Structures are given as structure tokens and as C-alpha cells.
Amino acid sequence: MCGIVGAIAERNITAILLEGLRRLEYRGYDSAGIALVDGEGALRRSRRSGKVAALEQALKEQPLSGQLGIAHTRWATHGAPTQRNAHPHFSGSVALVHNGIIENHEALRQRLLAQGYAFSSDTDTEVIAHLLTEQLKTTADLTDAFKAVVRQLEGAYGLAVICAAQPDRLLAARSGSPLVIGLGHGENFLASDPLALRQVTDRFIYLEEGDLAEIQHQRVQIWNADGEPVRRETVEYPQGEQSADKGAYRHFMLKEIHEQPAVMQRTLEGRLQENAVSLEAFGKGAAECFGKVTNVQIVACGTSFNAGLVAKYWLEALAGISCQVEVASEFRYRDTVTPKDCLLVCISQSGETADTLAALRKANSGDYLATLAVCNVPTSSLVREADLHLLAQAGPEIGVASTKAFTTQLICLLLLCLALGRARGHLDNAVEAELVAELRRLPARVGEVLAMEKKIALLAERFAEKHHCLFVGRGTQYPVALEGALKLKEISYIHAEAYPAGELKHGPLALVDADMPVIAVAPNNELLEKLKSNLQEVRARGGELVVFADAHSGLESSEGVSVLTLPAIHDGLTPVLYTVPLQLLAYHVAVHKGTDVDQPRNLAKSVTVE
Numbered sequence: 383m384c385g386i387v388g389a390i391a392e393r394n395i396t397a398i399l400l401e402g403l404r405r406l407e408y409r410g411y412d413s414a415g416i417a418l419v420d421g422e423g424a425l426r427r428s429r430r431s432g433k434v435a436a437l438e439q440a441l442k443e444q445p446l447s448g449q450l451g452i453a454h455t456r457w458a459t460h461g462a463p464t465q466r467n468a469h470p471h472f473s474g475s476v477a478l479v480h481n482g483i484i485e486n487h488e489a490l491r492q493r494l495l496a497q498g499y500a501f502s503s504d505t506d507t508e509v510i511a512h513l514l515t516e517q518l519k520t521t522a523d524l525t526d527a528f529k530a531v532v533r534q535l536e537g538a539y540g541l542a543v544i545c546a547a548q549p550d551r552l553l554a555a556r557s558g559s560p561l562v563i564g565l566g567h568g569e570n571f572l573a574s575d576p577l578a579l580r581q582v583t584d585r586f587i588y589l590e591e592g593d594l595a596e597i598q599h600q601r602v603q604i605w606n607a608d609g610e611p612v613r614r615e616t617v618e619y620p621q622g623e624q625s626a627d628k629g630a631y632r633h634f635m636l637k638e639i640h641e642q643p644a645v646m647q648r649t650l651e652g653r654l655q656e657n658a659v660s661l662e663a664f665g666k667g668a669a670e671c672f673g674k675v676t677n678v679q680i681v682a683c684g685t686s687f688n689a690g691l692v693a694k695y696w697l698e699a700l701a702g703i704s705c706q707v708e709v710a711s712e713f714r715y716r717d718t719v720t721p722k723d724c725l726l727v728c729i730s731q732s733g734e735t736a737d738t739l740a741a742l743r744k745a746n747s748g749d750y751l752a753t754l755a756v757c758n759v760p761t762s763s764l765v766r767e768a769d770l771h772l773l774a775q776a777g778p779e780i781g782v783a784s785t786k787a788f789t790t791q792l793i794c795l796l797l798l799c800l801a802l803g804r805a806r807g808h809l810d811n812a813v814e815a816e817l818v819a820e821l822r823r824l825p826a827r828v829g830e831v832l833a834m835e836k837k838i839a840l841l842a843e844r845f846a847e848k849h850h851c852l853f854v855g856r857g858t859q860y861p862v863a864l865e866g867a868l869k870l871k872e873i874s875y876i877h878a879e880a881y882p883a884g885e886l887k888h889g890p891l892a893l894v895d896a897d898m899p900v901i902a903v904a905p906n907n908e909l910l911e912k913l914k915s916n917l918q919e920v921r922a923r924g925g926e927l928v929v930f931a932d933a934h935s936g937l938e939s940s941e942g943v944s945v946l947t948l949p950a951i952h953d954g955l956t957p958v959l960y961t962v963p964l965q966l967l968a969y970h971v972a973v974h975k976g977t978d979v980d981q982p983r984n985l986a987k988s989v990t991v992e
């Protein structure tokens with residue numbers, strides 16, 4: 383949700399800022415801008431609506447250079463995605479970029495208007511720039527003035543500020559939107575995500591909630607929310623880790639789909655004993671806590687929510703533990719009743735999703751037994767603030783539509799269910815041993831599904847002309863159907879819905895005709911016969927069927943029915959395996975339609991605003 387980059391150096395930083403923006407474009411891509419203090423000590427700026435490429439073109443035509451600067455790629459909240467609303471915003475000698483929402487911007491704007499300030503944008507951000515100019519009239523030092531301004535802000539923000547009158551520093555503040563400082567030699571950097579800065583450094587300091595930082599060439603000073611100077615740990619990443627490169631793939635999404643066998647393997651590493659899940663993987667205190675859990679509440683958003691829905695089936699079946707799953711934006715504001723001995727599990731790829739974080743904070747101050755984060759980003763707020771965590775080892779996910787993060791989340795959740803089942807004495811050792819053995823075979827099975835890509839791409843051609851699509855499944859395949867529908871709508875803009883197959887006759891069947899394809903995920907389990915009857919109901923109404931099933935399903939392609947055969951696998955692992963062809967289908971439909979696969983319209987990867 384908006385990407386921020388900043389730098390203070392003794393060389394021209396324009397190219398570094400632009401490269402940073404390119405790497406952060408997944409966070410927002412409706413406009414972009416850059417501001418620098420030039421060789422004469424003047425503030426210069428270039429902004430464009432549209433993608434970073436438009437800004438790049440503008441800079442080719444009218445180059446800017448400077449050694450102190452900030453840049454921004456936007457996902458609009460207040461004000462349309464136009465050039466005048468694009469960041470950085472100026473006031474006097476101050477330039478500023480912002481990620482988040484200033485909730486009291488209207489009151490601040492009225493005050494500033496009364497003081498004679500004119501606004502040149504419709505954003506909530508511009509008030510901060512004017513506040514700083516106003517504050518500098520009475521507080522000479524830029525850092526002190528910035529501290530005073532930040533105290534007046536309500537809402538969420540990641541901020542980066544430069545000032546032409548005091549060009550020896552870059553300032554940053556974090557409240558609700560992540561920021562990381564990149565440490566160089568005689569130069570320092572700032573960004574929303576370390577990925578933006580891997581081009582220049584591998585040493586990082588993560589700002590914590592409420593932190594404010596003064597970043598100079600040789601020095602970084604940080605104050606916490608109470609204004610006390612603090613030291614934050616420096617984290618080093620080994621070279622080569624966290625690559626954000628598409629490699630030979632046409633899109634990040636396709637690369638990430640194909641990375642799944644490898645990242646699944648990584649997610650399992652060190653977490654399996656010979657026949658059981660290792661409890662140490664969940665951190666200190668997990669063993670003691672898990673033995674007491676009698677209820678689980680899962681909260682998440684988007685794709686991560688779908689992973690939570692799968693976990694509900696697993697938790698109740700394998701661990702005998704009652705489980706509720708809720709979208710975080712509802713859970714956070716509702717009057718909730720905490721069940722006895724309840725573990726709150728939040729699931730998030732980024733660990734920065736505003737609603738999921740708020741739900742975790744609500745639970746942390748409530749009467750839950752403990753909170754646990756299943757997350758892909760080890761340095762994220764969610765991981766830091768939860769009592770326990772289990773990391774999905776998917777590596778950076780750049781495509782806005784989540785793929786490898788989802789399947790590795792599923793693996794983590796299955797490990798959690800097995801660990802809870804054992805701790806509660808509910809899980810039979812033989813069942814655990816069988817699932818552990820199957821988990822070891824899973825990456826290879828997923829590889830076999832990936833090898834079906836050509837067939838799926840052919841099928842996708844038929845979908846490109848459709849306007850609507852239904853996905854159905856039963857049991858754990860219902861959330862898989864939900865995830866398939868979400869992928870298709872996110873990147874191909876085809877209206878797609880998912881239903882538990884048994885619900886078809888209670889409404890959606892009315893929509894079925896020759897123009898409404900129905901996609902079914904149908905592994906060979908005790909629900910297969912029931913599902914087959916539901917599929918007959920679709921055929922009887924002329925609906926075209928695409929069925930993903932295994933060789934033992936007894937389903938065969940015929941007029942209006944295409945069956946794609948997947949490898950046979952233990953029923954416990956079908957949610958992971960059956961998700962993969964649906965990802966490939968959505969991807970190839972989007973490619974046929976020519977949509978922007980990695981950066982679909984109106985969406986963003988990391989939703990750090992409500």
C-alpha cells in the first residue's frame with residue numbers, strides 16, 4: 383500500500399530511488415513521484431500518474447539529480463490517482479511522502495487554511511507538509527519540528543521527509559506502516575520494504591511502531607513513541623537471499639507458482655521428526671500452551687483467510703479442536719466472546735495487513751490463551767507482536783495475487799493442526815506418521831501438477847471470453863474453490879464465485895447455462911459421490927463443466943465435461959495440490975485476456991490501510 387524510498391548519499395541517487403520504486407511497485411501503482419535536493423540546494427520534483435515506467439520516461443526527458451531525495455509509488459486513498467495528487471508533496475522547503483491515512487486531516491486542513499496555507503492536492507498527506515513548514519517558524523531544528531508535527535497526527539503513517547534548508551538529513555516516522563533503514567558506507571537509505579534497497583545494501587534496521595528516525599550520511603538516530611532515544615538491532619541478509627527478480631519467467635506470478643515445490647520443501651525443513659511434527663518449530667512455550675488449547679480462533683484477510691478456512695476442517699478433524707474463522711476487518715470491530723482456552727491464530731503473507739494486525743492487537747489485550755502468527759515475513763509487525771509464530775518460507779512474493787504464500791501457509795497450518803492434535807492427545811500416532819510421510823512427498827506431487835501447465839493453458843483459452851464462472855468443491859475443497867475464484871477474479875476480472883457444491887441447488891444453479899462454466903475440485907474422497915450428483919445437476923442445465931480429479935475418481939471427459947487428472951494423494955493434502963491447477967488456470971486466462979497479471983487494477987499487495 384504505497385511504497386516509499388529515500389536516500390542520503392554523496393553521489394547522485396536518482397537511479398537508486400527509481401530502482402527502489404520499481405521493486406516496490408507491487409505495493410501500489412497508480413502514480414509515482416520523486417523529489418531531490420539538487421546541486422544548487424533547491425527542491426526539484428517529477429511526478430506522473432500511472433506506473434513507475436511513466437515517471438522513468440519523464441526523467442529521461444527531463445533528468446533530475448541530487449544526493450538527498452525521496453520517492454513514492456501510490457495506491458490512492460484520498461484523492462484520485464492524478465499527477466497533482468501524486469507524492470512527494472511540497473510546502474516551502476519541505477518535501478514529504480506518506481503511506482497510510484491521516485484520520486484528522488480535515489481538522490488540520492481547516493486550521494492550515496485559516497493560517498493562510500493553500501492546498502494543491504486533494505490528499506490527506508499535504509497537511510503534514512504544511513504543518514512542518516508552520517512548525518519550522520518556531521522550531522528551528524528540522525528533527526525537533528518533525529517530532530512536534532508527528533504528535534499532532536492521528537491515523538496510520540509511514541513518512542519520509544527532506545528539507546532543502548537542512549539538507550544534512552532524511553527523516554522518517556512509522557506508525558502503522560512499515561519502514562526500514564538501509565545502512566551503507568557514508569550513505570544511508572530508507573524504504574517500505576528491504577527489497578527496494580537490496581541493490582545497495584544488505585544491512586537493515588527495522589523501525590518499530592511509533593519510532594522516528596533522523597538519517598544522516600554517517601549516523602542514524604532513533605527515538606521511540608515516548609521520545610526516548612533507542613537502539614534498534616541491525617539485521618544482515620546474506621547475499622542472494624530475497625531476490626525480487628523475475629528470472630526467465632514472463633511474470634512474477636508464474637515464477638512464484640513454479641517455485642512452490644522448492645518453497646514447500648523449505649517450509650518443511652527442520653520441522654519434521656521421523657514420524658511427527660517437531661514442536662520446537664513453534665518457539666518457546668508452544669508445547670506447554672498447545673496442551674491447554676481447546677478452541678482456536680483464526681483471523682486473516684484475502685487469500686490468507688481462505689487458508690484459515692481450510693485449517694478449520696483440519697483442526698476439527700485432526701486435532702478435535704473447535705475452530706472459528708473470521709475476516710480480520712469484521713473481527714476487529716465486533717463485540718466478540720472469547721471461548722475458553724482459545725488460541726488466536728492470525729495468518730498473513732506480509733504480516734503488515736492493517737486489519738489483521740488490529741485483530742491481533744485486540745486479542746493480545748483480551749483473554750486469549752496465546753496468539754500465534756502464521757506469516758511469511760520474519761521481520762513483520764505480526765511476527766514481532768504475536769506470542770508464538772510459524773514462518774512460511776515462501777520467500778518474497780511480488781505478484782499481487784498470492785500463490786506460493788498460500789500453499790506454504792497451508793503447510794504451516796497443517797503442521798499446527800498435527801502439533802495441536804498430538805498435544806491434546808487426539809491424534810493417532812499412525813495418522814500423524816502417515817501425514818508426515820505424505821508431506822515429504824508433497825513437493826514432488828506439486829511438481830507433477832506444474833508439468834500439466836500446457837493442458838491447463840489450452841483450457842484457459844476457452845475461459846477468456848467468459849464473463850462469469852462458478853467454482854465448487856466440498857469439504858476442504860470448498861475453501862480451495864474460494865481461492866480458485868479469488869485468483870480468477872483478481873487477475874482476469876472475470877466475475878467468479880465459489881460455493882460448497884451442496885449449496886448449488888439453493889440459488890446459484892439458477893445462474894447456470896451454457897455461458898456459465900462450472901469448475902469443480904473433486905479429489906477421490908468420501909464426498910466424491912455427493913459431488914458427482916451436484917455436477918449432474920449442472921450438466922442437466924447445460925452448464926459446461928471442468929473437473930479436477932484423480933485417476934480413481936471414475937470421472938471421464940465427455941460432451942461438455944473436461945476432466946483433468948491430478949496425481950493421487952492423501953486426502954489430508956488435497957487442498958494444497960488442488961490449488962495449484964486453479965492458480966495456473968487463473969494465470970493463463972489472464973494472459974489470454976491481456977490483463978496486468980502481476981499488478982491487477984485497483985489492487986495492491988500489502989494492505990496497510992483499513
Ligand code: G6P
Pocket residue numbers: 683684685686729730731732733734735738782783784985986987988989
Ligand atoms: C491483499 C493482497 C492479497 C492478500 C491480502 C492479505 O488483498 O492483494 O493477495 O491475500 O491482501 O494479505 P496478507 O499479507 O495479510 O496475507
